[in-house]
Amino acid sequence: MNSGGDHGSSSLSDEDWERFLQESEDGVRDAPKEPSARARMVTRRLREEDARPEPWRSHQPPRPRRRTGWYALGLVAALAVVVVALAPGRVPDWFTGDSGAATPLAAETARPTAPPPGEAAARPTLDEPFRGSPAARWASGTAGITLPAARATGWMSRTQVARALERSRDFLAASSLDPGVLRGEHPSEAIALINPHQPKERSFLDRSLSRPSEKYNPLVLFSRFDTLKAELVGDVVKTRGRVTYGEGDKGALRVTTDVTYVYPVMSPEAGDDRVTRVIVRREVVMNWPDPARVITEPGTFSVVSNRVDTTNAGCDTYTGYLTPSFAADLGSGDGAVVDPYDRSTAMDERAEAAGDERCGTATRS
Template identity: 35%
Template sequence: MPIAEDPEPRPRRGDEPDGSDPSGTGEKDPFADLVLDEEFIRSATVKEQSGRTRMLSARWKHTPPVDPGGRRSVNDGARPKRRFGRGPKPPAVDAWGAPHPRRREWRAPLFVTLTVVLVLAALNLGGLRDWYEDHYGRGSSSPSGAAVPTVAPETARPTAAPPATPADQPTVDHPWKGSPAEGWPTSLESFELPPAKAVGVFSAEEVAAQLQSVKAYLTAANLDPGVIAGARPEAALAMLDSQERASAVAALDHPGKGTDPTSWFARFDPREAALVGGAVKVQGRIGFEEDGDRGVLVHTDFTFVYPLQPGPDAEKLASSRRGTPDTAPGGTARPVGLTAPASGNTGSTWTTRTIIRKVDDFRFHDPQRYKVEAKKLVFAKTQWDAGNSACDVYDGFLHPRFEQFPAHGPAPTGPTSDPYDRSKDLAPTGQCGIVSRT
């Protein structure tokens, strides 16, 4: 293709025909009618490279360029399609043959999983809160949605009963609904021992050991899951003085009105009632003083709240109870097999609670003046009261009433009382009373 290298017009010599023959031969200039329009330029088969392109080509013959990464050029071809949630997969090698490092695609699956979890939690906030309440209890919410305050173990006698709570029906999933004990300490958390000091003939270290032995007995007698399920309280029996142990064994073997083992140990017939979740709410205090005879008196005052679900024979046993002692002939305790609670109980199954308050004094005699068994417990005084347990049944077990079953047996005749009220002394009347709430 002809290229006009001189932009200036050629000089005229006067002998060009029509002024178009630069050679003077009289022939017409072949470029006279040439028009450099857009169509002419696009149809050109040879295109001159720019000066920068020629310069870079000469440089790259000796020093190839280095890929900075993350950039695309016109020579990379069409942009690859994006995969769902991730960027385009990088090629195995770059434009100069160097291998690309492979990135591990872990972030996108993680983000997708977290998103799904957050969406599910948002759709079921109530269920998530209920799960936390049932497993951890403290810091939960009441049925009305208000936060239940956490109640610390007592350091002194309270001045009033706990405030009223909504009378909501407790269930397997929500065993503490309607109970002021919902914010109470759970199990051993309530047994806070006071600082030990020397009392009477005992040193501070000996008093501390005595407090620990009382705590261990309260745990074995009232919080052991096996004992609650009706098993024989062997660990608690082993901690008692020989005379005390003999009395407790007699009550277990021959329960009756005057020898009721439930005044010693918290026991339920597993065919009738089973503990829900394994947690027991406890509130109370421990103190000690000199007994006036160079010994030590340890005072304990605790309320235990047991959430219970029906056992496999709960309705049948309730209907068969007619107010007579449920014992075998001769006053021997009825044998109980190792039957498990009904496995079909669901989260909506109605439950109930039995509340037991025990006020005990444990005496540690001066071993120089009295014949004592080392590290064994002796009761100086004991009082107890059970709320929501069948009246006049002395078979060695507590018998809670479930609202879903018809009431059977003798009706309570004693005064109405609040089993959660710890501001008053425990004064048993000898009558089976009515509880204002469970």
């Protein structure tokens, strides 16, 4: 038997061979063709590029920019229309530079070096009583009275000093901000903070409140209005000032308060909606004495001195009340010209400059 066969001869007939070739040709025509070597190389390179990670600094073509200018302009215009519709009264302020919502001033921690800048001319109104005034940026009530950090002084510890400073501010609130006192009521809470063992001071308080005069003037300590002649507009009083302290006589804690108050008022007459402002700058110096060395009551202070400077509160009138004028021109005095909002000058320096002149001219209200 022959296992390998003979390569030089064939056992197929001519007809079988012819049929084999025909079937082979048909099969090859339908079979997929093998790609060429170049085709295989190109395919492999493309696959490698698709799988390659993108470098972190590779360039990206910029995205097409959208034309949003006209859209943004239209949105701003629409918002302006809404604002005008909701608050038409504010539109004139945009052009005059005056705004009741001006940025609040930082607390006064030291004496200013110059008066506040001028404001756009604008009359106060019932809705905006501080319009056209530097006080529009001031704080309200006791928030505008700055207390310093406490430290041990004289006979007091740091904690005691902090408490005395707070009580000193309580006196300012009770004497110059209390709604009842502003309406002319008796300042009982304020007086309760004053040491009763001061015979001269007690006599002054009683006399000034019952029979006011040039010598006995309660306005050096208290702000009061006669409601038959003036009514407060709203319940906001603008304030700006600070409290300082040091050691006084016999180890006492000496506290000095220097505060300017701005009161918006209107006439009580029916149909009269004119609004004006009364400006009061008051300096009160007080001692919180050592009870081991001075007769006093706990929680009270002794009055050392007081000064007051008023604008549009009545000149040479000693009724015990702040008496404003509602005339358009408030500069009726023939004395020194004074800016009532200027806190850059100490009160004793201002008084010395004015001399004996009592009624000056205010540059603004």
